[in-house]
Amino acid sequence: MTLDSVRAASASLPESLRRIADFVLSEPSVAARLTITELAERTGTSQGTVTRFCRACGLKGFAELRIAMAEEVGRTGAQRWSDDIGREIGPEDTTEQVLKVLVATNVQALSRTAEQLDLAAVDEVVEKLIAARHCHFFGVGTSGVSGNELAKRLQRIAITCWSSSDVHTGLVAASLAEPADVFVGISSSGKVVETIEVLQAARRKGATTIAITAQPGSPLTDAADLVLTTGRQTSAEPAGALADRHAQFLVLDILYTRIAQATHPQTLTLLVSTAEALQPHRTTPNPPKRKPKP
Incomplete structure (x- = not known):
């Protein structure tokens, strides 16, 4: 599961839920480290609103949302490394390689x-x-x-x-x-x-x-x-x-x-x-x- 479901649903969400979607999509690396309470505070909503947001996006709950955010961060990071450093150089490669x-x-x-x-x-x-x-x-x-x-x-x-x-x-x-x-x-x-x-x-x-x-x-x-x-x-x-x-x-x-x-x-x-x-x-x-x- 990635954040594709959040992107697909964001346009039709009510304003309070869209604020959460905008934050999650723009700052997935930050959002992935927040608790449900902290995410609610950062977006000016409540824990209940965060839960409704997850369900509106087809997610079972906040735990599944955090997994999706972590996957997004990993995928983006891997692509950035590939673009800037190269596919054939890994973080653990030797100086000779x-x-x-x-x-x-x-x-x-x-x-x-x-x-x-x-x-x-x-x-x-x-x-x-x-x-x-x-x-x-x-x-x-x-x-x-x-x-x-x-x-x-x-x-x-x-x-x-x-x-x-x-x-x-x-x-x-x-x-x-x-x-x-x-x-x-x-x-x-x-x-x-x-x-x-x-x-x-x-x-x-x-x-x-x-x-x-x-x-x-x-x-x-x-x-x-x-x-x-x-x-x-x-x-x-x-x-x-x-x-x-x-x-x-x-x-x-x-x-x-x-x-x-x-x-x-x-x-x-x-x-x-x-x-x-x-x-x-x-x-x-x-x-x-x-x-x-x-």
Whole structure:
């Protein structure tokens, strides 16, 4: 028994019973730990109302409801683990097993990305970034980390760019955009609302918009003038979510390298200059100790 019966019955329940249904469905992990008295208090009802709620949903009583809530929590938790960590990595696996799965998955993600990446589109994006007045990279979560990494590397070779993962910052930047600017939105799913909003806002101002995603045809690509796709993971693939960021980094690495090639003389001078600026902040390796002569 799951909470499917509660979902099916909730729309036709009277208000007092619907309050219980809404709480149970929205917070099953919390509700599963409550006694019947505590559930009644949290929903502003009575123990009798909780009992009527259980029967209205086709359950024998509160004990059966708690079992249903616990099953729901277990099912949701297992799916979340599978989506974020992977089907082939369990909580009790050894470090060696985790390493093997991650290496295999990342190699597959990189190979798939390399095979299907549109290289002509890569070079077109490179031209846009080099010629841009300003470049702005936007992504949420790990995609934001990827965008920030590329922005920092490009700043070192005098490409005027910023990165952000906060939608307010991104929208402010987009509101100030001009046709000579480039906005890059990064999202593996292509469905992150904040990233889509930033690209749409930048496009309305006439800026060139670019999407980096694993999902061609996603809402993010609809807001983009140019699209670069990473290797698409299958739902059954082990540790697929963990490999997404490495596929992103491969695309960002080729963008950076192609920009450096296209601007080689200037880039070489800048790399030398910035390396010299950082040298005082690097430690000097200690010379190897000589063994005393016998």
